[in-house]
Amino acid sequence: MNEGSEAKEELRRGLEGVLAAETRIGYVNGSDGKLFYRGYEINSLVEQSNYEEVSYLLLYGHLPKRGEYEEYVKRLREEMPLPDEVLSLIKNIGGRTHPMSALRTVISYLSVLDSMESDSSTKNQERIGISLIARMPSIVGAIHRVYSGKEIIKPDPELGYASNFFYMSTGARPDPVESKIMDTALIIHADHGMNASTFSALVTISTMADMYSAITSAIGTLKGPLHGGANERALKMIQSVGRPENAEKVLKVMTDKGERVMGFGHRVYKVYDPRAKILKRYAEYFAERKGNETFKTAQIIEELMINKYGERGIFPNVDFYSGMIYDAMGFRTEIFTPIFATGRISGWVARALEYSTENRLFRPKALYVGEKGPRKYIPIQDRD
Ligand code: CMC
Secondary structure, rough: OOOOOOOOOOOOOOOOOOOOOOOOOOEOOOOOOOOOEEEEEEEEHHHHHOOHHHHHHHOOOOOOOOHHHHHOOOOOHHHHOOHHHHHHHHHHHHOOOHHHHHHHHHHHHHHOOOOOOOOHHHHHHHHHHHHHHHHHHHHHHHHHHHHHOOOOOOOOOOHHHHHHHHHHOOOOOHHHHHHHHHHHHHHHHOEEEEHHHHHHHHHHHHHOOOOHHHHHHHHHHHOOOOOOOOOOOHHHHHHHOOOOOHHHHHHHHHHHOOOOOEEOOOOOOOOHHHHHHHHHHHHHHHHHHHHHHHHOOOOOOOHHHHHHHHHHHHOOOOHHHHHHHHHHOOOHHHHHHHHHHHHHHHHHHHHHHHHHOOOOOOOOOOOOOOOOOOOOOOOHHHHH
């Protein structure tokens, strides 16, 4: 079998629409705009559950019984504090690079401190996965603090996962509404089908590499503006539009130039993203409370975009309103994508573990469209 050299098979750029694995973890219904984790609809989890429980559900396939829940939460709490070496690394990186690059580096560095890194047994990779789930809020919180020139804050064992994340990032204990919003943001980002970063994690784990490597790959992939990086750019775009009455003109310039408007469109959803619907309510809550115009501007952009592109299936996605909410809660723009990663870590780990139980090395083919050859080699001194 050759690497593809004739287009006998259909070329599927970006593997679009290709079924490459089975999963029981999550299901995205793009035509009806619904998202399910292990059969539970996202809205019911947001209303009734919390991130710890959802994380357990993604990993183990069922909602935990009380004893299972308590044991899982205890484990997360115990693993949350970071080793001093990691804190030093975060301080050393400081504000020199984007927080996503810092996050990628820190996750990779954690493997240096783990003598069991390469034991590829499921039990060991699950151990690593849970420790990464536990440490993610502490790492992202510490990166946020250092990036903002502030002291790192240690986790408070009295707080839950989302509240602790809020506390370690902003230095303030969240009020009940902020705590609920933080929890919601993490839940709705926890899993989302075969998205690019999850696929990246699976490709890495399929080589029987370790969980640190899989998560490092995923973080690198999430960084891009067509994936997780869109939340940061979406808010910057809304803020650059400024007053609501500027929206029409600015948007026209952007779309006339063929620019992609960040926070709109999705490979799977061709209707309103259910996650964006949930977040929009919270963005409105903060807009009413804080009285700024950003939400109004965003609403006009949304209306204009839907009028122009709705028929083509382009609607707001999760990244359109998330940035506005994080901003209102005191997070810096550069930390928005690491917040996405903090939610998504459970999905990455769950799917990497699931894939590794029936592992098949990912190795698609590329259609070769270069010179067929063989070309004659010309020594360097004879080349024109
Ligand atoms: N603004 C303007 N036009 C768009 C947009 C957009 N945001 N999204 C798609 N289009 C147009 C695109 O230009 C193309 O037009 P044409 O057919 O004339 O060339 C058409 O719609 C189809 O685009 P596509 O790239 O083939 O569609 P896709 O379904 O593969 O795109 C996407 C998915 C997310 C890459 C794209 O919608 C996009 O670039 N959005 C902006 C970035 C963004 O918000 N990303 C976050 C995605 S949700 C969070 C996550 O999962 O990471």
